[in-house]
Amino acid sequence: MKYIEEFQDPDLAERLLDDIRATVTRPWALMEVCGGQTHTIIRHGIDQLLPEEVELIHGPGCPVCVTPLEVIDKALEIASRPDVIFCSFGDMLRVPGTGRDLFQVRGTGGDVRVVYSPLDALRVAQQNPDRQVVFFGIGFETTAPPNAMTVYQARKLGIRNFSLLVSHVRVPPAIEAIMQSPDCRVQAFLAAGHVCSVMGMDEYPGLAERFGVPIVVTGFEPLDILEGVRRTVRQLERGEHTVDNAYPRAVRPEGNPAARAMLDDVFEVTDRAWRGIGVIPDSGWRLSSRYRDYDAEHRFAVDGITTREPAACRSGEVLQGLLKPHECEAFGTTCTPRSPLGATMVSSEGACAAYYLYRRLELNTPARPAASLEGSPVV
Structure with missing residues (x-):
């Protein structure tokens, strides 16, 4: 297979569905750990095509959504300073902090700029030597290497007016936290293929063995999800719990050695708070001591931040897989993409945004289709 369309072939999807229907004999709950996978599932109605015994639970796989409110409020405070040019990817600008977002900071005079790469922010720093330039570095193992490379380049080139506001998180500790929760119903995981393309698969066998759960590395197109x-x-039906790579076209067991070496040089593992979940030990990165001068939190010493989550927002439960988005009372009413209460509604990888965008607005979802995929949204 060479082309994206082939990973959306309805005939191949039907064959995979037939195999799943012929295999399953009892209820199973699977969690996908990637917001991109969640959007594929909801966009193509995959959860409704699966037999009713197979439930897909949406996990904390949206990097924007799990960025803690305290870090967002720090970003807002730094971006408001007149000597700062604050750079970010566009999906962070609408994420609500305590009382405002980056769009509102820009609207009141803050120099907030959308960039498409952290290296764009570094060029802004080179072009504005009299200003402090801050890049908002968030995300999982996929976005951490380019951010690490940018800090490495800044140090190598002697660019002193650039810094990184870091909120990077790691997937394996989140899986461990989910499995340790007393409310956990998850019996298996669809691991994020892009994360494993960077980090490899060596952190997963211990989790699979310890908690007795299958972990299958999965891609992002409809046939990837079904496979x-x-x-x-x-x-699950055989009582097995191993790590399986269903995304070999992108994932090697060892991952990307160059990217991992860059991460080891620039970052060090630390405890990290996840929005809606809390602090997970060893679940994030911060800049190592060699690069501490490029840490925006260290450079600007933002203290006295008082955060306040909207009382009506239940995004924390959504991120933990305890609640489907349309089971929240605020969903689609007081919480919409235009006026989001939480990041899960405004992020392009958020579960609430997926349910809103693809019109999963009602609790009573349509009945699952019969065997035929004719006219299904997989096409």
Whole structure:
């Protein structure tokens, strides 16, 4: 297969669904740990095409959504300073902090700029030597290497007016935290293929063995998702719990050695707060001591931040897989993409945004289709 369309072939999807239906004999709950996978699932109605015994639970796989409110409020405070040019990817500008967002900071005079790469922010710093330039570095293992490379380049080039506001998180500790929760219903995981393309798979066998859960590395197109579910259900029905790579076209067991070496040089593992979940030990990165001068929190010493989550927002439960978005009372009423209460509604990878965008607005979702995929949204 060479082309994206082939990973959306309805005939191949039907064959995978037939295999899943023939295999499953009892209820199973699977969690996908990637917001991109969640959007594929909801956009193509994959959860409604699966047999009713297979439930897909949406996990904390949206990097914007899990960025803690305290860090967002620090970003807002730094971006408001007249000597600062604050650079970010566009999906962070609408994420609500305590009382405002980056768009509102820009509207009141803050120099907030959308960039498409952290290296763009570094160029802004070179072009504005009399201003402090801050890049908002968020996300999982996928966005951490380019951010690390940018800090490495800034140090190598002697660019002193650039810094990184870091809120990077790691997937394996989140899986461990989910499995340790007393409310956990998850029996298997669809691991994020892009994360594993960077980090490899060596952190997952211990988790699979310790908690007795299959972990299947999965891609992002409809057939990727269905193949991941098929392999997962087969393991569950056989009583197995191993790590399986269903995304070999992108993932090697060792990951990307160059990217991992850059991460080891620039960052060090630290405890990290996840929005709506709390602090997870060893679940994040911060700049190592060699690069501490490029740490925006260290450079600007932002203290006295008082955060306040909207009382009506239940995004924390959504991120933990305890609640489907349309089960929240505020969903689609007081919380919409135009006026979001939480990041899950405004982020392009947020579960609430997926349910709103693809019109999953009602609790009573349509009945699952019969065997035929004719006219299904997978096409």
